[in-house]
Amino acid sequence: MVTVHLPRSLVTLFPEAPPRRLEMASSTLSELVDALEARWPGMHDRLCEAGPRIREHINVFVDGERERDLAAPLPAGSEVHIIPAVAGG
Amino acid sequence: MAKRVEVLVGTKKGAFILESDETRGDWRLRGPYCQLWPTHDFVRAADGTLYAGGGNAWYGPSVWRSLDDGITWTQSSRGLSYGADGPKVTTVWKLEPGDGVVYAGVEPAGLFRSTDRGETWEHVAGLREHPSQPQWEPGAGGLCLHSICLHPTDPERLWVAISAAGTFETTDGGATWTTRNKNVRADFIPGPTPEFGQCVHKLRVVATNPDWMYQQNHCGVYRSDDGGKDWTDISPGLPSEFGFPMVVDPNDAKTIYVIPHAPPEEGRQSIDGKPAVYRSRDRGDSWQRLDTGLPREHAYLTVLRENMAIDSLDQSGVYFGTSGGQVFGSNDEGETWSMLADFLPSIWSVEAAVIEA
Numbered sequence A: 001m002v003t004v005h006l007p008r009s010l011v012t013l014f015p016e017a018p019p020r021r022l023e024m025a026s027s028t029l030s031e032l033v034d035a036l037e038a039r040w041p042g043m044h045d046r047l048c049e050a051g052p053r054i055r056e057h058i059n060v061f062v063d064g065e066r067e068r069d070l071a072a073p074l075p076a077g078s079e080v081h082i083i084p085a086v087a088g089g
Numbered sequence B: 001m002a003k004r005v006e007v008l009v010g011t012k013k014g015a016f017i018l019e020s021d022e023t024r025g026d027w028r029l030r031g032p033y034c035q036l037w038p039t040h041d042f043v044r045a046a047d048g049t050l051y052a053g054g055g056n057a058w059y060g061p062s063v064w065r066s067l068d069d070g071i072t073w074t075q076s077s078r079g080l081s082y083g084a085d086g087p088k089v090t091t092v093w094k095l096e097p098g099d100g101v102v103y104a105g106v107e108p109a110g111l112f113r114s115t116d117r118g119e120t121w122e123h124v125a126g127l128r129e130h131p132s133q134p135q136w137e138p139g140a141g142g143l144c145l146h147s148i149c150l151h152p153t154d155p156e157r158l159w160v161a162i163s164a165a166g167t168f169e170t171t172d173g174g175a176t177w178t179t180r181n182k183n184v185r186a187d188f189i190p191g192p193t194p195e196f197g198q199c200v201h202k203l204r205v206v207a208t209n210p211d212w213m214y215q216q217n218h219c220g221v222y223r224s225d226d227g228g229k230d231w232t233d234i235s236p237g238l239p240s241e242f243g244f245p246m247v248v249d250p251n252d253a254k255t256i257y258v259i260p261h262a263p264p265e266e267g268r269q270s271i272d273g274k275p276a277v278y279r280s281r282d283r284g285d286s287w288q289r290l291d292t293g294l295p296r297e298h299a300y301l302t303v304l305r306e307n308m309a310i311d312s313l314d315q316s317g318v319y320f321g322t323s324g325g326q327v328f329g330s331n332d333e334g335e336t337w338s339m340l341a342d343f344l345p346s347i348w349s350v351e352a353a354v355i356e357a
Helices: A029-039 A043-047
Strands: A002-005 A021-024 A058-062 A079-084 B003-011 B014-021 B028-033 B039-044 B050-056 B060-066 B074-076 B091-097 B102-107 B110-114 B144-150 B158-163 B166-170 B200-205 B213-217 B220-224 B243-249 B252-260 B277-280 B288-290 B308-310 B318-321 B327-330 B338-341 B347-356
Touching: A002 A029, A021 A029, A029 A043, A043 B060, B003 B050, B003 B327, B014 B039, B014 B338, B050 B102, B060 B091, B060 B102, B091 B144, B110 B144, B144 B200, B158 B200, B166 B200, B213 B243, B243 B308, B252 B308, B318 B347
Parallel strands: A002 A079, B039 B091, B039 B347, B200 B243, B308 B347
Antiparallel strands: A002 A021, A058 A079, B003 B014, B003 B039, B003 B347, B014 B028, B039 B050, B050 B060, B050 B091, B060 B074, B091 B102, B102 B110, B102 B144, B144 B158, B158 B166, B200 B213, B213 B220, B243 B252, B252 B277, B277 B288, B308 B318, B318 B327, B327 B338
């Protein structure tokens, strides 16, 4: 399991707002995005653009290190922070 | 049956609704909606569905939808993409609901349609396959497809306008497109009037007579009598050829409204700080200045291309929004004006709807 932290500006886009902090059984970033999409349809497109690749102004940190590769592994117990880039606002 | 009038306002930070009864004397504002999403267009379809389109720097382009009058909203951009090898769609500029379809114009310029009320979108690829596409140039607002004009009876036929590529028409549902820019000037391109490259700011087709069209262009105001095949400059009588929005009275297709602005090198704003709407009742042969109730001086308003609307009541109401967050309205065909709202975020679109209450 990994712990995922979602930004408020993302969760409020969905009628049944996801929790800001949740546990997911995902072993890669791609799996994590797919799992979020399955629970909250449309979330994939908010986080990723065609490719797919992570949107330019969405920053993802895995255990504090910035990660842009959707194929990146997520070690069990890792903390994933999804944070809008300051440049986007 | 009593009627309710709505002015739907899209802003840089969300969507708002102004509501009034048929007198259009007192207005109530509600919103913001769409989670402060930058909203380029906000419309109500004939079936009552509210759609709002725009783009967010973090989360990309999307179309919001409400089936319950704005109480709850969902959003989707599924299919709203040129694919991994194409340019990135940044925002939705225009939404045009039709019979069983909703069209979306996006930036960079392209056309999408949805046949499931905005759940999913399909690229109308034929437009970007037009041989002129590699030479399309952006205007100051970007390379945006901002006008979508549906033929009132033929679903295969529609016109779009792109700033700054010009007007295009399809008669086969979007598979192929023809330029419709004859005699429309493009002063920023040397030589004779080009086949494409014109900077259309707003294109309108007359629903009751689709041979009649109008456009406010970067380089003048024009009308067409033949579905856009040829255009006539109707700018004489206006204080400036430059402006962004234009509307046609749904009760009288000879009556049109524009808001002349100072040209780009003079600021794209109210001329001499004195805002005015101009109306023609004879298809642009003559114009009347309408400014009663508008600020008299030191008011440097910018009214962008999607920012004027007209309702369909017998005595038409006319509305416009400003980049400074004001909405002005007239319930007497522009003769007198009042401010309906102030201090809103920068306004990007104004649409009017009349609803059976």
